Each structure stands twice: as C-alpha cells, then as structure tokens.
Amino acid sequence: MQDTKTKYSYYVEPRTLEVTDRPRKFLQAFAAVLEHSSYGLALDMYTRLSTKCSRCGASCQLYEVTGEARDIPCQRSELLLRIYRRYFTVAGLLRARLGGGFTLTDAYLDEMAEAFYRCTVCRRCKSSCPIGVDHGLITKRPEDGGEV
C-alpha cells in the first residue's frame, strides 16, 4: 500500500499479511516525522556510510558496562536504518517487490525500542567515528532536542 498523504511514501505489499497493525502505525508515524523534519537527510546519508570499524563501540560507556551486542552504537542505529532502507528508499521498494528485503514485525519494534531506550544520547561515539556518524542524532532527532 502506498501512503499518498506524505512525500515519503512507504510500501507494504498486499501479500505481506503478517504485517500487523502496530508496524503499520509505526511506519505511518515514521513517514510523518520524515515529512516534517530534517531527520531524513541524516538517515539518508548514514544509510550510505559505515566502515564497520567498531570504534564507536569502544567509546560508548553503555557498551563498556554491559558488553552486550545490542549496545554497540552502530548495531543499534542499523536497526532503524534497516527500516529506512526497506520502506523509504526506492532500492528497498524494488528489492521487496523482487521478493527480498524484510518485513517489519512487532518483535523487531520491541527490540529496537529497548535498544534505543538504553542509549543516553551523550554522543561520545560521534567523536570516535572516522566518518562522523552521529548515533546520538539517530537515537534522538534534532527536533526532539538533538543537535546537528
């Protein structure tokens, strides 16, 4: 289904009936955020970057304490970037139409909500990233108080 009310259309193919109401509402809210903020510009750039060097993990005090993979900054950000790529880019749409991609689920939303909740948005990780990926900004978009 294409949401024609916003510039950022999202797509859920009719046959993906396992998509429940909650993921659909999340995608609607996400589309509205992208439509009315500059968040999409940052996400668009970050979906094209990452050397997977893991330096951000070494600088994150949360990951230092827990040692849990879900607290590695780039892994957490990837949870959201994956949704963005899949539902809000042409490449993601085409891949899905060809039978690839993934389907947003309740469980995925729960995993992402918990991971983002744990980030303190201190932004220490940004200074250690060689290409300037700002995981704090991804966790908290500028309009919610994050600074670009």
Ligand code: SF4
């Ligand atoms: S420090 Fe930057 S480039 Fe390296 S893994 Fe983290 S986000 Fe990717």
Ligand code: SF4
């Ligand atoms: S902004 Fe989040 S991910 Fe980055 S160092 Fe702080 S707690 Fe860790």
